[in-house]
Amino acid sequence: MKSNLRSIGETASRFGLETHVLRHWEAVGLLEPERDSADRRLYSDDDLVRIAVILRSKAAGMSLEQIAVLIADDHGPKRHAVLQEHLADLDRRMEDMQRSREMTVHAFECKAHDITACPHFRTMIADVLEGTRDWSLTH
Numbered sequence: 001m002k003s004n005l006r007s008i009g010e011t012a013s014r015f016g017l018e019t020h021v022l023r024h025w026e027a028v029g030l031l032e033p034e035r036d037s038a039d040r041r042l043y044s045d046d047d048l049v050r051i052a053v054i055l056r057s058k059a060a061g062m063s064l065e066q067i068a069v070l071i072a073d074d075h076g077p078k079r080h081a082v083l084q085e086h087l088a089d090l091d092r093r094m095e096d097m098q099r100s101r102e103m104t105v106h107a108f109e110c111k112a113h114d115i116t117a118c119p120h121f122r123t124m125i126a127d128v129l130e131g132t133r134d135w136s137l138t139h
Contacts, residue, residue: 005034005042015051022051028064030054030071061093062086099124 012019022041025031031050033041043051050071057067069082103124112118122129 005044006048008033008041008043011043011048011051014048015055025051025054025064028068030064030068060086061089 006014008019008022012022022031022033022043026033026041031043031047033043033047036042053071054064054067057070058064062070066082066086069079072079103121106118106121106124107115110118110121112121115121
């Protein structure tokens with residue numbers, strides 16, 4: 001069965017991307033679209049699947065370097081290590097999200113006029129106050 005081929009503009013539009021994003025992903029080795037006789041990129045159905053995997057993986061917090069390992073043909077120990085590291089990161093972020101949700105629910109339901117003076121709310125941020133949790137903006 002012959003795959004449909006699409007231009008870079010059509011492909012980018014399909015995913016709500018700018019064309020330079022697809023060019024960048026190609027430059028870093030994530031995509032290898034076919035070329036026509038005028039050297040224009042042509043994206044196949046398989047390329048669309050790779051783009052969807054890249055987008056979903058980025059949404060899950062993976063870096064382009066991690067994604068490159070994920071979609072590489074080599075399914076060896078490096079891929080396993082990257083996925084194991086990412087799972088640990090997802091677990092940390094899920095824990096952070098759960099804490100954030102609990103704090104938001106408490107702030108919503110709390111009768112204290114100043115939430116920062118609420119003793120229960122303060123216990124929820126004790127790890128930040130004690131410096132036992134990394135809260136950098138890149139976290």
